[in-house]
Amino acid sequence: MTKPFIIFDIWADFGHFKKYYTTSSPLTFSIPPRTAIIGLVSAIIGLDKNEYLSLMTKDKADIAIRIISPIKKIRISQNLINTKDWFWTPVKRGTHEPRTQVRFEYLKEPKFRIYFSHLDEKIYRLLKENLKSHKSFYTPCLGLSELIADFKFIDEVSADKSYNKDFFNICSVIPLDILEEIDFSQPNRKYFKERIPIEMLPGRIVPEYREVIYEINGNPIRAKVNNALVLENKDVIVTL
Numbered sequence: 001m002t003k004p005f006i007i008f009d010i011w012a013d014f015g016h017f018k019k020y021y022t023t024s025s026p027l028t029f030s031i032p033p034r035t036a037i038i039g040l041v042s043a044i045i046g047l048d049k050n051e052y053l054s055l056m057t058k059d060k061a062d063i064a065i066r067i068i069s070p071i072k073k074i075r076i077s078q079n080l081i082n083t084k085d086w087f088w089t090p091v092k093r094g095t096h097e098p099r100t101q102v103r104f105e106y107l108k109e110p111k112f113r114i115y116f117s118h119l120d121e122k123i124y125r126l127l128k129e130n131l132k133s134h135k136s137f138y139t140p141c142l143g144l145s146e147l148i149a150d151f152k153f154i155d156e157v158s159a160d161k162s163y164n165k166d167f168f169n170i171c172s173v174i175p176l177d178i179l180e181e182i183d184f185s186q187p188n189r190k191y192f193k194e195r196i197p198i199e200m201l202p203g204r205i206v207p208e209y210r211e212v213i214y215e216i217n218g219n220p221i222r223a224k225v226n227n228a229l230v231l232e233n234k235d236v237i238v239t240l
Contacts, residue, residue: 002158002160003062003158003159003229004157004158005115005117005157005159005231006127006128006131006156007113007114007115007153007156007157007233008152009068009151009152010040010140010149010151011069011109011110011111011151013108013109014106014107014108014110014147015028015032015110015142015147016104016107016142016143017029017032017033017036017142020197025102025105026104027105028105028106028143029194030192031112031194031196032112032142032143033196033197034063034196034198034240035206036142037063037065038061038063040140041061041114043136043137043140044127044131044135044136044151045130046138047123050202054202055120055123057199058199059119060119060120062116062117063115063239064114065173066218066235066237067216067217068111068112068113068218069110070216070218071107071110071192072107072110073107074105075103075104075106076103076104076106077104078103080099080101113154115172115231115237131152134151155233157231158231158232159229159230159237160229161228161229161230162228162229162230165180166224167183167223168222168225168228168230169220170220170225170228170236170237170238171237172238172239173212173238174212174221174238175211175240176212179213179225180225182213182221182222183222183223188217190216191213191215192213192216193211193212194211195211196209196212198210198240225238
């Protein structure tokens with residue numbers, strides 16, 4: 001059974017997807033988690049923030065993420081309003097400093113390719129139309145509202161699921177729980193893994209995380225997995 005996929009690129013000057021275990025010095029995931037992608041798609045098509053989480057669950061939306069630009073990170077010190085005292089004031093008063101400096105970690109010049117499919121034809125069609133006409137209902141961003149992003153429609157293709165255990169050159173991020181084997185003989189590869197949020201419930205409760213592996217420069221990973229999707233354009237992906 002074939003399934004249609006929309007392919008589009010998303011990029012910005014900077015990106016930040018805060019890791020859940022960081023506090024005073026926010027660190028960022030190297031790739032946008034699935035939860036960030038569903039927020040981005042919902043912003044483009046205009047889904048309400050109180051409903052989009054229930055409309056973008058794994059049983060309804062298939063999402064794969066490909067690294068286009070090599071992963072680069074930079075740390076920038078930012079002045080934030082100091083809210084530690086019992087009162088708030090933007091000026092120095094006694095020992096109260098009006099600002100506190102925090103070092104943020106950012107992705108530098110990030111660019112990703114998103115593969116998206118949805119059971120709801122209305123949601124799927126609206127996303128395709130908005131991407132093609134370069135329109136969005138809300139301003140798209142890469143993590144933080146001030147990190148405004150741009151996007152571009154690439155293609156629409158069909159996909160066939162493959163269950164054989166042959167090696168594929170997989171161009172997307174791969175969840176470790178479905179990975180069978182990696183061909184480490186491929187030259188010039190740097191593999192990293194991260195634990196990212198996958199699903200989010202109303203109230204920003206995250207019931208599921210998955211460990212994923214990726215090649216930091218965006219090169220395909222030659223590997224065996226148990227449910228690869230072979231696209232019409234010859235890309236091989238794995239959904240999150």
